[in-house]
Amino acid sequence: MEVVIDAHNITKVYNEKSIPVNAVNGVHLHLERGEFTALVGPSGSGKTTLLNIIGGLDHVSEGQVIINGTDITNMSDNKLIDFRLNNIGFVFQSYNLIPVLTAKENVEFVMLLQKKSKAEREKRVLELLREVGLEDKVNIRPSELSGGQQQRVAVARALASKPQFVLADEPTANLDSKSASNLLDIMARLNKEENMTFIFSTHDQRVIDKARRVITLVDGKVASDEKR
Amino acid sequence: MLLKMAWRNIWRNKRRTFITMASVFFAVILAVLMRAANTGVYEHMVHNVVSFSSGYIQVHQKGYWNEQSIDNSFKEDEKLYHLVSDQKEVTEFVPRLESFALASSDDKTKGVMVLGIVPDKEDKITRLQEKIVEGNYINSKDRSLLLSEGLAANLGLHTGDTVVLLSQGYHGASAAGKYPVKGIVHFGSPELNKRLVSMPISLMQEMYDAPDLITSVSLMMKEGADMEEVKKKLISVMDTAHYEIMDWKQMMPELNQVIEGDKAGDYIVIGILYLVIAFGVFGTILMMTRERMHEFGILMAVGMKKRLLAVVVMIESFLIAFIATLAGMIGALPIILWFKEHPIRFTGEIKKMYDSYGMEAIIPLSNKLNVFTEQAAIVFFIAIFLSVYAARKVYSLKAIDALRS
Ligand SMILES: Nc1ncnc2c1ncn2[C@@H]1O[C@H](COP(=O)(O)OP(=O)(O)O)[C@@H](O)[C@H]1O
Numbered sequence: 112m113e114v115v116i117d118a119h120n121i122t123k124v125y126n127e128k129s130i131p132v133n134a135v136n137g138v139h140l141h142l143e144r145g146e147f148t149a150l151v152g153p154s155g156s157g158k159t160t161l162l163n164i165i166g167g168l169d170h171v172s173e174g175q176v177i178i179n180g181t182d183i184t185n186m187s188d189n190k191l192i193d194f195r196l197n198n199i200g201f202v203f204q205s206y207n208l209i210p211v212l213t214a215k216e217n218v219e220f221v222m223l224l225q226k227k228s229k230a231e232r233e234k235r236v237l238e239l240l241r242e243v244g245l246e247d248k249v250n251i252r253p254s255e256l257s258g259g260q261q262q263r264v265a266v267a268r269a270l271a272s273k274p275q276f277v278l279a280d281e282p283t284a285n286l287d288s289k290s291a292s293n294l295l296d297i298m299a300r301l302n303k304e305e306n307m308t309f310i311f312s313t314h315d316q317r318v319i320d321k322a323r324r325v326i327t328l329v330d331g332k333v334a335s336d337e338k339r
Numbered sequence: 340m341l342l343k344m345a346w347r348n349i350w351r352n353k354r355r356t357f358i359t360m361a362s363v364f365f366a367v368i369l370a371v372l373m374r375a376a377n378t379g380v381y382e383h384m385v386h387n388v389v390s391f392s393s394g395y396i397q398v399h400q401k402g403y404w405n406e407q408s409i410d411n412s413f414k415e416d417e418k419l420y421h422l423v424s425d426q427k428e429v430t431e432f433v434p435r436l437e438s439f440a441l442a443s444s445d446d447k448t449k450g451v452m453v454l455g456i457v458p459d460k461e462d463k464i465t466r467l468q469e470k471i472v473e474g475n476y477i478n479s480k481d482r483s484l485l486l487s488e489g490l491a492a493n494l495g496l497h498t499g500d501t502v503v504l505l506s507q508g509y510h511g512a513s514a515a516g517k518y519p520v521k522g523i524v525h526f527g528s529p530e531l532n533k534r535l536v537s538m539p540i541s542l543m544q545e546m547y548d549a550p551d552l553i554t555s556v557s558l559m560m561k562e563g564a565d566m567e568e569v570k571k572k573l574i575s576v577m578d579t580a581h582y583e584i585m586d587w588k589q590m591m592p593e594l595n596q597v598i599e600g601d602k603a604g605d606y607i608v609i610g611i612l613y614l615v616i617a618f619g620v621f622g623t624i625l626m627m628t629r630e631r632m633h634e635f636g637i638l639m640a641v642g643m644k645k646r647l648l649a650v651v652v653m654i655e656s657f658l659i660a661f662i663a664t665l666a667g668m669i670g671a672l673p674i675i676l677w678f679k680e681h682p683i684r685f686t687g688e689i690k691k692m693y694d695s696y697g698m699e700a701i702i703p704l705s706n707k708l709n710v711f712t713e714q715a716a717i718v719f720f721i722a723i724f725l726s727v728y729a730a731r732k733v734y735s736l737k738a739i740d741a742l743r744s
């Protein structure tokens with residue numbers, strides 16, 4: 112199997128100089144292509160911190176992060192921006208979208224940054240919006256979309272750049288349970304159809320139930336890691 | 340897409356953008372009007388001053404200005420007159436012969452300046468005829484002269500009386516003459532008013548034994564005409580080994596200094612005006628940047644380079660300033676054109692003062708292009724400066740910190 116995320120001994124200490132907070136403590140994480148993984152644990156257990164690190168948004172205090180064979184541990188912030196563009200799709204908890212851009216433009220934007228041709232952009236954007244069930248909302252701005260619809264656009268955007276994996280930090284936290292399970296179904300389908308690797312944090316049991324692997328963090332350490 | 344984003348971003352808070360643009364709009368109008376009025380007033384003043392004295396530009400024999408003697412005069416030259424009148428900005432040109440003399444009445448003698456003029460040409464420029472307070476204006480065939488008011492009073496002379504002029508003629512010839520006073524002229528300038536004797540140029544050439552000789556050709560132009568340009572052209576077509584071509588700034592450096600000093604003051608006032616708008620625009624840019632930190636975080640997370648993000652932010656401040664400035668300039672144009680046609684007129688004391696200098700008591704507005712381009716350039720630089728600040732702010736941003744806000 113192809114390894115997408117290979118993280119060793121991830122340790123993150125905030126405020127090292129004043130009152131140190133050990134947010135993540137020696138975590139090993141090994142994700143293969145096509146996995147659909149939930150990262151769970153109580154609030155403050157270090158989920159966001161860990162995801163930010165493997166997403167190339169934050170640096171470790173200790174340890175090593177290798178994404179698809181590239182060691183990003185000591186990559187500069189500027190290089191990381193490019194790396195994220197081409198390798199990682201993001202879905203955040205809320206306010207994911209650029210308010211002045213339409214659904215279509217939001218999805219298209221990352222492909223523009225990648226300098227993809229207009230024809231390729233048009234094709235993929237419409238395809239993705241159809242996949243997330245928003246083909247009739249193409250020219251609508253985020254403020255006129257429901258929370259669930261916004262998150263679906265964010266998922267479409269995360270996939271638009273054809274990343275190595277999609278990282279979603281509590282993507283359903285602000286959704287009602289119906290929208291939440293709908294979003295998860297879409298993610299699961301994309302996982303199957305495009306063989307896209309997903310890792311998402313959550314503390315919603317119904318969301319956890321849809322994962323095929325569940326990693327539980329407690330106090331910045333992996334407490335359990337089960338595949339189903 | 341970047342431009343589209345910037346454009347939509349500036350209209351996210353329509354009211355705020357509108358207020359910012361309105362403040363720039365009115366400030367630009369005010370600044371343009373101020374500059375137009377100042378420039379117009381200076382042009383008006385210069386026009387009046389030079390028409391009574393040097394003209395905008397003078398042509399002399401080379402070396403005359405440093406040694407203003409009748410010995411440095413030159414022969415009237417049709418070719419020169421053609422070159423001069425070919426310049427379409429030149430409205431009129433007058434040959435003059437200038438020298439000094441002692442003027443005597445029965446019991447008094449004064450040092451005077453003698454000016455040989457072509458009476459009807461001269462009148463078109465200086466409106467000399469209107470300034471006659473006693474007697475009549477001269478014509479070119481007359482064998483009589485005009486005294487300035489103060490001089491006539493000092494010598495105790497009236498029209499009809501005779502004045503004796505004594506001087507040195509061309510190349511040491513003796514020059515003397517006895518001429519009746521035909522008219523007395525009032526000059527606004529006290530210096531001229533107590534010293535000037537004007538006579539037909541042919542009569543003066545005869546007295547000074549300087550046939551066909553003149554000391555200068557003075558050029559008049561339309562108010563606000565581009566003198567530098569005309570001067571450049573003249574220098575390029577004329578024989579500068581023979582002639583010197585001087586403008587009023589060279590001939591009256593004091594006047595130029597006064598105006599430049601005055602302008603510096605105007606710049607300060609306009610500078611303060613721009614400072615006020617700059618802060619207004621700055622506030623808006625700062626808010627637009629601040630309230631979008633999370634959004635910037637998202638953009639950087641999904642792979643937008645800071646450089647590109649900075650470009651968007653710069654385009655935004657730019658668009659605001661640019662639209663407002665353009666609108667301001669377009670708004671100012673009809674106002675300027677209207678006041679150009681209907682200048683503000685002074686009344687009362689100020690009018691009297693203007694009158695005494697023979698100037699029309701108005702605030703003319705200049706509609707010179709550089710009044711506009713100058714203001715545009717200033718706003719342009721302010722916008723650049725402000726947007727650079729915002730762009731730097733973006734540049735120093737970290738995706739993770741921005742995302743948290
Ligand atoms: N920027 C930060 N500065 C200091 N402490 C932080 C920061 N971010 C998170 N923490 C702390 O690190 C720990 C883990 O937080 P986080 O990764 O957000 O957990 P989770 O996402 O599981 O709720 C918490 O104790 C939190 O207070």
Ligand SMILES: [Mg+2]
Binds near residue numbers: 158280
């Ligand atoms: Mg979290």
